[in-house]
Amino acid sequence: MLEIKDLTVHYDGAMALNRVSLKVEEGEFVGVVGPNGSGKTTLLRAISGVLMEIEPGKKERPSLSGSIMFNGKGIDKSKAWNITKMGVIHCPERRRPFAEMTTLDNLRMGAYLRKNRSEIKKDLEWVYELFPILKERARQMSQTLSGGEQQMLAIGRALMSKPKLLLIDEPSLGLAPLLKEAVLKVIKEIWRSGVTILLVEQDVAITLASAQRIYILAHGRIATQGTKEELMKSRDVREIYLGL
Amino acid sequence: MIEEILVYGAISGGMYALLALGFTLIYGVSGVVNLAHGSFFMVGTYLFYVFGISGFFSLIPLTLLDPTWGPLAALILAIAFTGVISAALYRIIIHPVLGDEIGVMVVTVSLALIIQQLILMIFGPPNLRINPLVTGSKQIWGLGVTNMRLLAFGVSLILFIVLWIFTNKSKVGNAMRAVSQDREAAMLMGINTERLYMLTMALSAMLAAAAGVFITASITEYAAPWIWLHPLALSFSIVILGGLGSIKGSLLGGFIVGYAEQAVAIGVPEGGSIISIVPFTVMVIVLLLRPKGLFGKRIEMED
Ligand SMILES: Nc1ncnc2c1ncn2[C@@H]1O[C@H](COP(=O)(O)OP(=O)(O)O)[C@@H](O)[C@H]1O
Ligand SMILES: [Mg+2]
Numbered sequence: 124m125l126e127i128k129d130l131t132v133h134y135d136g137a138m139a140l141n142r143v144s145l146k147v148e149e150g151e152f153v154g155v156v157g158p159n160g161s162g163k164t165t166l167l168r169a170i171s172g173v174l175m176e177i178e179p180g181k182k183e184r185p186s187l188s189g190s191i192m193f194n195g196k197g198i199d200k201s202k203a204w205n206i207t208k209m210g211v212i213h214c215p216e217r218r219r220p221f222a223e224m225t226t227l228d229n230l231r232m233g234a235y236l237r238k239n240r241s242e243i244k245k246d247l248e249w250v251y252e253l254f255p256i257l258k259e260r261a262r263q264m265s266q267t268l269s270g271g272e273q274q275m276l277a278i279g280r281a282l283m284s285k286p287k288l289l290l291i292d293e294p295s296l297g298l299a300p301l302l303k304e305a306v307l308k309v310i311k312e313i314w315r316s317g318v319t320i321l322l323v324e325q326d327v328a329i330t331l332a333s334a335q336r337i338y339i340l341a342h343g344r345i346a347t348q349g350t351k352e353e354l355m356k357s358r359d360v361r362e363i364y365l366g367l
Numbered sequence: 368m369i370e371e372i373l374v375y376g377a378i379s380g381g382m383y384a385l386l387a388l389g390f391t392l393i394y395g396v397s398g399v400v401n402l403a404h405g406s407f408f409m410v411g412t413y414l415f416y417v418f419g420i421s422g423f424f425s426l427i428p429l430t431l432l433d434p435t436w437g438p439l440a441a442l443i444l445a446i447a448f449t450g451v452i453s454a455a456l457y458r459i460i461i462h463p464v465l466g467d468e469i470g471v472m473v474v475t476v477s478l479a480l481i482i483q484q485l486i487l488m489i490f491g492p493p494n495l496r497i498n499p500l501v502t503g504s505k506q507i508w509g510l511g512v513t514n515m516r517l518l519a520f521g522v523s524l525i526l527f528i529v530l531w532i533f534t535n536k537s538k539v540g541n542a543m544r545a546v547s548q549d550r551e552a553a554m555l556m557g558i559n560t561e562r563l564y565m566l567t568m569a570l571s572a573m574l575a576a577a578a579g580v581f582i583t584a585s586i587t588e589y590a591a592p593w594i595w596l597h598p599l600a601l602s603f604s605i606v607i608l609g610g611l612g613s614i615k616g617s618l619l620g621g622f623i624v625g626y627a628e629q630a631v632a633i634g635v636p637e638g639g640s641i642i643s644i645v646p647f648t649v650m651v652i653v654l655l656l657r658p659k660g661l662f663g664k665r666i667e668m669e670d
Contacts, residue, residue: 179399180466207554215551215552223548
């Protein structure tokens with residue numbers, strides 16, 4: 124479904140990703156773990172296309188080489204909004220809700236490109252089922268939500284975009300252990316409903332506990348990859364990258 | 368005297384608010400500080416002159432059916448054409464330098480000067496009289512207020528409401544709010560920011576054009592190739608005193624400056640001659656009291 128080959132990204136001279144190659148098959152749950160600054164966010168932003176968009180006040184655009192294919196089509200030169208249209212939905216790091224909109228309006232923004240009202244309504248009910256607290260907070264400004272609630276909102280908003288491939292950036296960031304578990308459980312449930320998932324995380328335990336296949340990212344390079352069992356077999360991998 | 372300040376302040380305040388709303392809108396959505404904003408005020412006015420006053424319509428039999436539709440048709444055409452022109456200019460010359468804030472200012476100020484020269488070449492330097500769209504007047508608190516000025520005030524109120532509904536209820540309006548709150552997240556929702564910036568520029572310029580026609584037809588009564596400068600200074604000072612990117616701030620700021628100008632013009636001896644420094648003076652006073660402006664909370668896009 125997603126195939127990345129030799130993806131290299133430089134920010135104003137500094138290399139953030141170094142010949143990264145990675146594959147996600149339809150229906151898979153793939154994880155990428157790596158410490159802070161290893162390039163996880165850059166990877167997802169490159170896939171969803173926001174990395175290369177022109178923004179006011181952003182003079183230097185990063186440079187990107189290599190290829191990103193989604194369902195056989197090259198998307199590395201596509202506009203972010205067209206990539207969203209294809210069903211590649213990116214749930215960004217630090218949640219980024221629209222602060223001065225209500226929870227419900229945030230969820231509606233997720234469905235920005237969709238027309239079918241009854242389907243949108245069905246998905247809204249699904250999101251409320253997954254995260255009942257969002258229904259209680261529906262009329263509340265999103266900036267007044269707690270960190271955990273904002274994370275749920277970000278995931279809910281992404282679901283409202285009807286993802287085929289869902290990219291999730293550090294959903295556990297800043298959450299209490301119990302809340303992490305709860306969010307992870309929902310991500311698994313979303314996966315089971317048929318959405319392909321690419322999760323990037325600093326939290327090794329969370330990734331090992333959920334992904335079928337895991338890439339280890341270090342200093343912008345893929346150090347190794349495999350299933351949990353495969354990775355755990357190597358002592359080096361366990362000690363150097365997983366800290367176990 | 369108080370009555371005069373209240374009535375005339377409200378009339379110019381409403382129009383100033385519209386003008387400033389346009390300036391704040393394009394800044395809030397696309398980050399463009401559009402130094403050609405006043406030029407769209409002027410372009411709108413000249414287009415209104417072309418369509419409504421120069422006899423253009425005598426070429427087109429349509430409006431000969433009922434002469435009262437002439438000014439209205441001219442108004443709508445002037446505003447629509449300004450929108451189209453501004454969107455095209457945005458796409459061709461502003462968008463390519465969007466990433467560079469200084470570049471945007473250089474490009475837009477150049478644009479303003481080019482438009483001034485073009486208008487000078489086409490229409491020449493003399494003042495062109497802009498006739499009111501409606502005639503007659505009414506008594507308000509013992510003041511004779513022209514119907515044209517009342518119309519201008521009514522139109523500004525109606526446009527505030529339309530704009531409020533548009534930004535809060537329409538799909539494009541929601542997209543604008545989303546982009547101004549978090550540009551990257553908005554793109555992830557599938558919002559085509561390129562197209563949205565263009566649309567916002569058109570809307571912004573159309574507000575300036577409307578303000579241009581109504582202000583010249585009701586208050587200043589003439590058009591000249593330099594009537595972009597005062598509106599630009601007004602927009603700039605109102606938007607800064609109201610708080611960059613704040614719609615509420617521009618609305619309130621417009622009225623504050625409108626009233627302040629009238630207070631100086633009417634209440635101060637020889638006030639009319641110093642009226643042009645009023646907007647900046649008010650801005651400085653507000654900034655001294657509240658450095659971020661009235662509703663200042665700069666929309667930061669940084670992580
Ligand atoms: N917008 C940016 N401009 C310049 N450098 C950046 C930018 N974003 C990230 N970087 C750099 O790229 C590297 C990878 O960052 P990032 O992708 O955010 O890693 P992670 O998400 O794994 O923490 C880091 O060295 C970071 O400093
Ligand atoms: Mg990150």
